Every structure is written in C-alpha cells, then in structure tokens.
Amino acid sequence: MDTPVQVCGRTFTPALVLHLADIMAADPKIRRGDLAREVCAQLDWYSANGRPAISGARVALRKLQGRGLLALPTAKPQARRRHRLRRSGQPLPPVHAVPRRVDEIQGLYLHLLSGWDDPLHGLWNDLMIQQHPCGDAPLVGAQLRYLIGSEHGWLGALGLGPAAFLLGARDGWIGWSTRARLQHLPQVVGLSRLLIRQEVRCTNLVSKIWSLVAARLAEDWFQRYGVRPLLVETFVDRTRFLGRCFAAANWQRLGKSTGRGRLGPRTPRTSPKDIWVYPLDARARQQLQIEPPRPVTPCPLQQSLQSTDGCAHELETLDLGDVRCNRRAQKILAGRWNDPRASFAASFPRWADAKGAYALIENAHARLNLQTLLAPHAEASLARMAAEPVVLLPQDTTSLNYHGLQQTEGLGPINPQGTRGLHLHSLQAWRPDGIPLGVLAAQVWARPSVSDTRSRNAQSLEEKESARWREALGVGAAAARRLPQTEIVVLADREGDIYEMYDGVKIGPPNLHVIIRAQHDRRLESHEKLWAFMAAQPAGERRELYVPRRGSQSARRAEVEIRWASVTIQAPAVGPKKGWPTLTLQAIWVYEPHPPVGIEPLHWMLLTDFAILTAAQAWEKVEWYARRWGIEEWHRTLKTVCRVEQREFKTAAHLERVLAFDLILAWRILALIKLGRVLPQVPASLIYTPEEIEVLTLTQKKTSCGAAELTLQQANHLTAKLAGWWGRRGDGEPGAEKMALGLRRLQDMVVGYRLHPPPRSSRRRRSRTAKEPTRCV
Numbered sequence: 001m002d003t004p005v006q007v008c009g010r011t012f013t014p015a016l017v018l019h020l021a022d023i024m025a026a027d028p029k030i031r032r033g034d035l036a037r038e039v040c041a042q043l044d045w046y047s048a049n050g051r052p053a054i055s056g057a058r059v060a061l062r063k064l065q066g067r068g069l070l071a072l073p074t075a076k077p078q079a080r081r082r083h084r085l086r087r088s089g090q091p092l093p094p095v096h097a098v099p100r101r102v103d104e105i106q107g108l109y110l111h112l113l114s115g116w117d118d119p120l121h122g123l124w125n126d127l128m129i130q131q132h133p134c135g136d137a138p139l140v141g142a143q144l145r146y147l148i149g150s151e152h153g154w155l156g157a158l159g160l161g162p163a164a165f166l167l168g169a170r171d172g173w174i175g176w177s178t179r180a181r182l183q184h185l186p187q188v189v190g191l192s193r194l195l196i197r198q199e200v201r202c203t204n205l206v207s208k209i210w211s212l213v214a215a216r217l218a219e220d221w222f223q224r225y226g227v228r229p230l231l232v233e234t235f236v237d238r239t240r241f242l243g244r245c246f247a248a249a250n251w252q253r254l255g256k257s258t259g260r261g262r263l264g265p266r267t268p269r270t271s272p273k274d275i276w277v278y279p280l281d282a283r284a285r286q287q288l289q290i291e292p293p294r295p296v297t298p299c300p301l302q303q304s305l306q307s308t309d310g311c312a313h314e315l316e317t318l319d320l321g322d323v324r325c326n327r328r329a330q331k332i333l334a335g336r337w338n339d340p341r342a343s344f345a346a347s348f349p350r351w352a353d354a355k356g357a358y359a360l361i362e363n364a365h366a367r368l369n370l371q372t373l374l375a376p377h378a379e380a381s382l383a384r385m386a387a388e389p390v391v392l393l394p395q396d397t398t399s400l401n402y403h404g405l406q407q408t409e410g411l412g413p414i415n416p417q418g419t420r421g422l423h424l425h426s427l428q429a430w431r432p433d434g435i436p437l438g439v440l441a442a443q444v445w446a447r448p449s450v451s452d453t454r455s456r457n458a459q460s461l462e463e464k465e466s467a468r469w470r471e472a473l474g475v476g477a478a479a480a481r482r483l484p485q486t487e488i489v490v491l492a493d494r495e496g497d498i499y500e501m502y503d504g505v506k507i508g509p510p511n512l513h514v515i516i517r518a519q520h521d522r523r524l525e526s527h528e529k530l531w532a533f534m535a536a537q538p539a540g541e542r543r544e545l546y547v548p549r550r551g552s553q554s555a556r557r558a559e560v561e562i563r564w565a566s567v568t569i570q571a572p573a574v575g576p577k578k579g580w581p582t583l584t585l586q587a588i589w590v591y592e593p594h595p596p597v598g599i600e601p602l603h604w605m606l607l608t609d610f611a612i613l614t615a616a617q618a619w620e621k622v623e624w625y626a627r628r629w630g631i632e633e634w635h636r637t638l639k640t641v642c643r644v645e646q647r648e649f650k651t652a653a654h655l656e657r658v659l660a661f662d663l664i665l666a667w668r669i670l671a672l673i674k675l676g677r678v679l680p681q682v683p684a685s686l687i688y689t690p691e692e693i694e695v696l697t698l699t700q701k702k703t704s705c706g707a708a709e710l711t712l713q714q715a716n717h718l719t720a721k722l723a724g725w726w727g728r729r730g731d732g733e734p735g736a737e738k739m740a741l742g743l744r745r746l747q748d749m750v751v752g753y754r755l756h757p758p759p760r761s762s763r764r765r766r767s768r769t770a771k772e773p774t775r776c777v
Helices: 012-024 032-043 054-066 121-131 168-174 178-187 203-227 244-248 284-289 301-305 310-314 323-338 353-362 369-387 469-482 499-506 530-537 613-626 629-641 652-678 688-698 711-720 736-756 760-770
Strands: 005-007 010-012 109-112 144-149 154-160 190-195 231-234 252-256 273-277 390-401 420-430 438-444 487-492 511-518 542-547 556-569 584-592 602-608
Touching: 005 178, 005 231, 005 688, 010 054, 012 032, 032 499, 121 144, 121 154, 121 190, 121 203, 121 469, 144 203, 154 203, 168 252, 168 273, 168 284, 168 469, 168 499, 178 190, 178 284, 178 511, 190 203, 203 244, 203 584, 231 284, 231 353, 284 390, 301 369, 301 487, 301 652, 323 353, 323 629, 323 652, 369 438, 369 469, 369 487, 369 652, 390 438, 390 469, 390 629, 420 469, 420 629, 420 652, 438 469, 469 487, 469 499, 469 511, 469 760, 487 613, 487 629, 499 511, 499 584, 499 760, 530 584, 530 602, 542 613, 602 613, 629 736, 652 711, 688 711, 688 736
Parallel strands: 190 231, 390 487, 487 511
Antiparallel strands: 005 010, 109 144, 144 154, 154 190, 231 273, 252 273, 390 420, 420 438, 511 602, 542 556, 556 584, 584 602
C-alpha cells in the first residue's frame, strides 16, 4: 500500500495500516474490538454521542481486509453470561416495633457494604431479590450499597451506581455541551435502588434516610473511587409510583426519559420514567458546566469580509470526510453568491458543476447535514464576535412553504390549513448597531400530522417544540464560555417566554444574559401578578422609539414611557416544574400612552437578568431588544431574495442541506446592506473586487465631487441602480431584493468587461478624473 485510501469516509494512510499490522504481529490474539478502538484513537473518530465510533471502525477494518490491505485476526464468538444477584439462602431477619413516625425510630443509621466479601452482602441481595421491583437484576459499574439499620432491625437498603450516559432532560437542565458531559459525567451518580421493607410503615422515613445519605455520599464515593460527586439522579416509573417521597426530600423532577434504557435501541422498549435529581452542592450545575474553552482568534467583521475568497473563508474549517467534498461545498456557496435569486440548478454555468453539486446534496452519507455544513460558518462568526465588546443573539422561528412538493418525503404541516413544509429556528449574531455577524445555529424540523396538545402542561420541555429556545440558549452559553471578554445577550420574543430560559441563564457563564418579551402574566413571590405589579410602579422617562414598517403600516417614531423594577417570579405549578425555586429578574415595561389613531399601541414587558438601576440602563436594554426586528429582515431576505421555498428535492434532508448554503448567503447579503448604511464611508474594496469597482466606476455618468475612492455606500447605490433603484431623495436605502438583482447584473457586466475591456486611455482618463477633485457649480 503506497497511497492513502478512503474507507467509511475516513482516510487510512499507509503509516496507519502498517501500525495496525505491527500491533497484530506483536499480539496475534488481539481482539477486533481493541483494533477498532485504536483506529478511533488514531483518526479522532467519534459518534454523535461523543463515544468512539467502534461499530464504524469495525466496518472499516473489514473493508480493508476485503481489499487485501489488512489481515484481521479470526473473530471468536463469545457466549453471553447472564449476571444476576445470588441469594444467600437465609431468611430475612425480622423487624419489630417499628413506630409510625420517623422521629420515634431509635438508632437509625447506614451501613456501607465494603464489597462482595462483606458479611452482609447476602442480606442486601435477599432484600432486593424478594422485595424490589427489579428483582435479581444486578448493579453495573462503580457502585455503593447501603443497608438501612436501626434498633428495630434492618429497615431497607439502597444502591448507587453510574449515571445515564445521555439524558436529554438532565443534560438540558445542567446546560451540558458534549465536551462538558464527557468530562464531568463521573461526577453524577445514579440512585439505582431504593427499598423500604414492606413490613415498615413510617411517614417521612425516606426523607430522613436521604438526609443521612446526602451527608456522607460524596465522601464515601471519593474514598472508594477518587471522584467527588456533585449530583444524584434517579428514575421513577409512573405506572407504579408517584415519587412523592422524592418531592418530600427536596429532589427536583426534570421530565421524562425516552424509554430506550441504557444504550438501548432507538425504538423505546421500556416505559418512560420520570427523571429526578438532587444536587449535593449548591453550585453543582455551574461546576458541571466547566470545560476548557477552545481558543478563538478575533477577526473583525471588515477583515473577515475583505478576504479574497469570502465563500472559501466561511467554509474554511469544513470537514465532510473528503477534501473533494469540502471543495465542492465551497463551489456551491460561490455559485449561489454569484446569483442569489437563481434556482439551485441555474447557480452553476456548467453542467459538470451542477451535476457535482446535486451529487453532494443527494449523497447518502449521514455526516452530511445542516449542522455539519453550518459549523464552519458558525466558527467564523465566533471569530467576528470575539472582536466585539457586546454581541446580540436574536433567535426566532419561521416556516418554509413547500406545499407544491407533493412527492417530497419528510415534510409536515406548517399551519392549521395543512400546508406542507418545514420549520426553521435560527440563532443570529448581531452587533448593537444592527450589523449581522453570522448565523450561530439553525434547526429544521417537520411537525407531525397529529399532535396531542391536551397534556401539554404536564410535559417536560424536551417533549415540546419549545425545547429549541433553550437549546439555542445553550449555544449562546457555549459561545460566552469561549468569548469571556464579550457580553453575550440572547434576545427572544413572547414565544421564548419559558421558565427554563431564565433558569438556564442563572447558572450560565457570567457574561451570558437574556432579554425576553414576556407573554405570561406570571405569579410573583409577593402573591401579585406581573402586569399589576408593574402598573403600580412610578413612570420613568419618555423617549422616542423607532418602529419599522410592518405589513401595511409604515415605519414611525413612537413616543413611549418605561417603568422598571426587580421582580421575583415563581415557577409554574404545572408538570415537572412544580416545586422549582423562584428566580429574581428585572422587568422593564415599555408602553405607548398616546398612539396614532387606528394603530395598536406599542406594549412590551421585557424580562432580563441584567441589573437595572437607572433609566439609561433600561433604555439601553429596550434598544437592544428592538434590534430583534433584524432577524425578521433576515427571514425576508432568505425567502424573497434567496428563494429557499423554490427548491425542489426528493427529501426534506436534501432541502436542509441546500438551506445551509442559503443561510450563509442571506447573512452575507444583509451584512453588505447594513454595513453600507451604518458605516457608509468604508471603502468599497471591503466587499467588491477590483473588477467590480472598475465596472461600477465606468457606469457613473459623472464623478462625485472630491471623491478619491468609491465608498461602500456609493458602490451599493450604483449596484442597486443596475436593478432599477432610482435613488431619489425619498426612496431610502436600497433593500435586499434590489441589491441581489443588481449583484447578478453586475456579474454579467464583469464578464463582458473581461471579454471586451475598454481602451486603456479611457480607463486612465476615468481613474484620473476620479482622483482629481472637480469644481462643483
């Protein structure tokens, strides 16, 4: 073997194959699983859940053997042994005179079993086998087992073991990223068994026992395994128990499991169970979130946009497992940038390019998805964010109408009328002046045809579509950890008014904040309602707030007044959130007392974790929230300019892949427009190529007075005029549609310029005229 080979999307070099051969030569009896682990370590090959991709590596090894590049050891079938708890053969010792009240029990204590050789090991097994619902099923992995003793006899037993590897409700509540979960999972312990003997009837006994366990568990676990746990989790089967004893012992219910069991199949085989947790430390969630941040090199927006090949820059870190696929993705983005309004097929002038683009989009590799394609752009966006002191992260949801694609698989209803399509939830990054920095995250899904909303309040957040808001907050928290010098502010409208959002920001990094428009009239700790409490606060200053055009209503300046106060909200008394702690926030009420006739008054109730002490601080947060309207403009650019709803593919997965390129494209178009408005004097060379600037200069009928170099605003105006924008005094700045059409016509003119350049003398005369100031009459 002299050249690298591609197997299962991975590159096997001759050195790696020789390394595997040397391992087998040194140990002829080595197992294939050990070889697969070595392959994963050498290629940094991990599955979506963060574990080594052993199954994929096994397949790759078999394919190498099939090609004659490697001779694997013979696979040996292994018989599975079924481990079960063993009975001691002795009867259970009796209990006597157990009182009904826990404070009357004499000598309550815990006995920690030293191991399998402990004399009371058989008694623990007998109690579980005879009286626990799990019967003789053993504990697995690291474990501590206790017997509950007293002067009345052995009252019960309990056992603790490792936590679940992946658990949506728990991981979201902690705020875990994949890296943090893999690092801190040993610090979470699972309460696998809890048994109070059937002969014992005593109120509040579990609460008392758990107080004894919580007082010594961290030290006992540390003495045996060298790790100090911070959190305990357990599961309660609702078909048998309600979990009242855990509620009485100050445990917190988070939601439900999926029913897959420990590393089980995707199809649930067991009944879903309630998830309960108990922190052993007041700052357990914050400590479990700690992870070494990956460094981010700051790259200012202007420097990022000024790169010679912007499309290649945005996909610079793309890794699809094949260099050719990476290059093809960059060509797709470049083709879409040359003509944003074109269909996907018309974005490529040559049939070979179009064929290659469709081959990539329809590739069957599971690694090719929206998140993978968008990841390099999100990394580039983080670099732009690192150069800013404050970054706003608005998030919102929109629907994509694909009702005409009757044969496309994977679509769902997007409205009550049954229109088929997809839903898109995105997290943007904006500067406080309104210039977009990029798309940090995007999620696409199809809603099921039939959904049961009657039990919505009883569901946990992970069972609802609302989970996307907290997931986006988690992306913002991860960005805040990597950018400690930047203030990250997540913005959300009324749909994002979720208790878990405020709870998540409280345990996030110190530079993470939220500003959310309230939808619910929440109960306060003072037994008042939010709106009534804020109405009783003294009115603050009055100022004007710009309200953009909405529907048939034109843009206007609204005179509003604000009131602000600190509020302590209570958790909703529904579903898993019953018993959750209260949260202290700042409320800002923005109200328009005298709106124009026929126009609905502006009315915002904003909730934030920022400390608001002055009117200036309150107005700053209001102006930041007003920037959330920019994401609506981005949605409009995505649909009317990039025309994402005009795509035609066989599956929803293919539509998602194409959408990834249009997400980046819509950001770049909007950044071009906003930058020309906010910073009009920056040079046009920031965005436009020298050929484009030369063509735009030649289109001018006369040179501006004293213009030494074409500015970005001037270049934008000239580009929009190619699409029919007149530039009259009342026309305002050109929008995304005019700019996109102008860019397309500019590309055609550049092609003509290359084929038939003007004489050098005229170009020299034009450039001399542009440099010499002219006298204005």
